[in-house]
Amino acid sequence: MSYLGITALNLKWALKGPATRGYPLAPRRVIADSRGALAFAKANCIYCSVCRKKCPTGAIGVNRNQKKWAIDRLRCISCGYCVEVCPKDCLSLTTYMSPPTVTKDREVF
Numbered sequence: 001m002s003y004l005g006i007t008a009l010n011l012k013w014a015l016k017g018p019a020t021r022g023y024p025l026a027p028r029r030v031i032a033d034s035r036g037a038l039a040f041a042k043a044n045c046i047y048c049s050v051c052r053k054k055c056p057t058g059a060i061g062v063n064r065n066q067k068k069w070a071i072d073r074l075r076c077i078s079c080g081y082c083v084e085v086c087p088k089d090c091l092s093l094t095t096y097m098s099p100p101t102v103t104k105d106r107e108v109f
């Protein structure tokens with residue numbers, strides 16, 4: 001590419017601004033039917049552990065005795081397997097992403 005071409009390209013991108021977004025300060029545009037964070041409806045859950053067994057990344061934890069359901073948001077890849085297999089329709093994929101985190105704590109319900 002010629003010197004002139006490179007200069008024109010630099011000017012174009014300098015005026016247009018960055019192609020990336022300053023997430024989370026600049027919210028992401030929500031795209032219909034996209035797969036985002038997993039939502040859990042505790043009221044319907046029977047703690048059968050089917051979702052935990054089917055999850056390919058080991059993101060879900062279930063404790064039947066304590067009636068606790070937990071998810072490691074950093075492991076979840078939003079594949080939707082757990083949503084498909086839950087017999088009580090407790091799980092659903094939203095179109096928003098989980099807030100950024102710096103810890104590996106599980107979210108417990």
Ligand code: SF4
Nearest residue numbers: 045046048049051086
């Ligand atoms: S499959 Fe559904 S009902 Fe069973 S533990 Fe998971 S969320 Fe609860």
Ligand code: SF4
Nearest residue numbers: 055076077079080082
């Ligand atoms: S959406 Fe996929 S990766 Fe996330 S918890 Fe469910 S089965 Fe696991």
